[in-house]
Amino acid sequence: MRLSISIGLATGLGLSLASALTTVALADDFPSKNVQYVIPFGPGGESDISARLQQKYFEEITGEQLIVQYMPGGGGAVGWSQLSDMPADGHTIMGSNLPHIILKPMGQDVGFKTEELNNFFYFHYSPDAILVRNDSPHETLDDLIQAAEEAPGAVTFSGSGTYSANDVANTRFQQLADVTTTYIPFKGTGAAVTALLGGQVQAEWGYTTVAANHQDKVRMLAVASEERHPMFPDVPTFQELGYDMVGGAYRGMAVPEGTPEDVQQQLSDIFQQINQNPQFREEMQDLGFVLMDVPLEEVDAFMAERMDVYEASARELGLIE
Known part of the structure; x- marks a missing residue:
């Protein structure tokens, strides 16, 4: 009896050890194939731009490719509602944007809930900004506000979707400036920029990244950061102009x-390593991004903090009472 117990125990320990070693080996082999990176917007926006920059460094680190795909619709909701049905082996990841993933499910059914999205890393944000074409008669923010005061609703803005950072910024700005504008949501920043450049709208709720990428075509009137952006030292912040606006779009x-x-931890580590690469940082900063590091172990606290902030925005947008 003692012998059989000893043999059984030894066998069990051997299997457990073998299982543990196999798990470690599998973890060490990740990724074992190309990783599909689904952007829940159309091409040309900030999510797409940053993903394209990450591709080179991802391959250098892992030896595998980061394949960018698009799943636009519903301001990101189409993609996020399908994430739970995708392979859960780490070889499929999806862009996760704030405030979108918090605001969209509030008070309505958009096919997903915030807590269903397993965020593993947040790596940058883009400060909100008001942009006009270079040939616009609106030279300053005051010019734009005056036009909105003279003809309520006549000043049109493009933006990247409903309940996005742009939508939040527009709602906040209307309240602070006591004006009425018309916000037109598009399927991502790329489409919103196209609308501005094509003359479909008079202005855009965009980001510093848009201004950096189209410096010869657009003019930035104000930026929602605490300090002036180093790429645009002549552009005032909203706070400087008397409007308490600081915010933007966070991407992870x-x-x-x-x-x-x-x-998830390995994915977090890989993208954090990319984020800390000096060349990548320079490329991102030159495009107007503001880099940040929120690894897996800090994501829950970060999300809780943003939830508090966006609940206040949700009340302003009428999503909750």
């Missing part, structure tokens, strides 16, 4: 529910 990544924790 999520995986389907059920993706192993160790795989």
